[in-house]
Amino acid sequence: MKEEEVNFGKSDKFNLTMIPGKFARFLRTCVIWQFIRFLIINVKMIIVVGKSH
């Protein structure tokens, strides 16, 4: 069984959710991709912070 599918079977509640697959999980801690996301999130946050001051 694929790793991400194991938890679906653990409870009815888990069964009705979405669980990220291998690639989505890899991207979460992939340093290059996360560095790009870091820049994007910072820009987005600065815009919201700017709108709030």
Place this chain on the structure above:
Amino acid sequence: MARLIVMGGGVAGHTTATFAKKWLGNDHEVVVVTPNANWNWIPSNIWVGVGQMKKEDVVFPLAPVYKKAGIDYRQAKAVSIHPEGKEGSDKQFITIEYTGQGKEGQTEELEYDYLVNATGPKLNFDATPGLGDGNGQIGANTVSVCTADHAVHANSELRRIFEKAKTEKQKILVGTGHGMCTCQGAAFEYIFNIEHEARKAGVRDNLEFKWISNEAFLGDFGMGGLHMKVGGYVVSSKLFAESLYAERGVDWILGAHVNKVEEGKVHYEQLDGTMGEEEFDFAMLIPPFAGVGLKAYAKDGSDITDTIFAANGFMKVDADYTPKPYEEWKASDWPRKYQNPTYSNMFAAGIAFAPPHLISKPAKSPNGTPINPTPPRTGMPSGIIGKAVAHSVCDMIKNGENAHIHEISMAEMGAACVASAGKGVFDGTAAAMTVYPVVPDFEKYPGTGRDTDYTFGEIGLAGHWIKHILHYLFIYKAKLKPGWTLIPE
């Protein structure tokens, strides 16, 4: 020379006092009355609670910082406000009781021209039998991460559980300890940080994780949840929260009012009226928040606490407190000036101001027990409000009573939140979110109540890096190091 007294040296009060002193210079006095000797970057208490930071990493002494800034620091707790003075004197004052500086237990009257209440929350552990010790402190059945000392204790208990989990099954319960709690975000961070540490320690398989919360749905966070654009869809935070809990194997109990805590067991009532019990080996339950219990007296000594404070102990400001049903709630109910309606030289900032109503949809069990999150006032709004109040007071001092009052509403203000889901430079993750505005405005943004162009969230290592950088940045700012004013709240 005018005197501003700021009661409370936390996120909001420290911001108000330091900016007011900077803008007023030596022409006027700024006094901070706060019972704590240290300033605490509270969000990082989570990492102290899992042993990833030490107490010294999240606190620093206030006295040298205030000395450098020229702020008169009284390590004391404010006890009462006398906004009309007393018999024989019209001068407004507060009474304080020292908790340090070698004057422990001594009381003093401090006169003021302007007063800011930034006393934050009372951690009301005793609201739930067994959660408190009956004397206002946390009881022995659960742990907390609300203060740095609580977090140190939580980590030592957690290590004991991890040790046991090497050979036997253990159960971790984290969430809210009452039906009227706020601060679900902190509990969320704690449960996922424990889960992350458990994997690292190789004991995950022997640990069962359970979330218990007063939220009607996962991802409510006391803000009625939020909607964000993802992959071409506009998606509720519920879907993402459920996804994370399922992925990490954390089961949940929702719509729960914990009404009793015993050693190793909580009793709770749910929104459908059913009663339940949940056993645990380790539990961290956030207490409900209340005002810190300040009293207020008129000139003749009569008690006017009810005039100045709402029933929950938070200070009344320029909000619309008229009780009305959820369908009639408006963004304009929320305060803009944080000024007390009776005494215009008195303001409240951060958690200390009384919100007009909840943000999440109110809910009661068939037995009449209210079970709903109360509104969060997180770090960014607390800091922004603290700064706006400092602006208003400075303008009033410099330009007189009718000076321009700075306005900022939580229904027009966004917030950036980063919720840690595990610490680590290469394997850490955090949910980075922005909401705009914090309080939904369904007239301006029909449907979701928020601007989905500015409301987003994603989980990953980048969020963790941001959270870690913010830890250093905000401590640097609070220490008033060079360039501190350039760092936004």
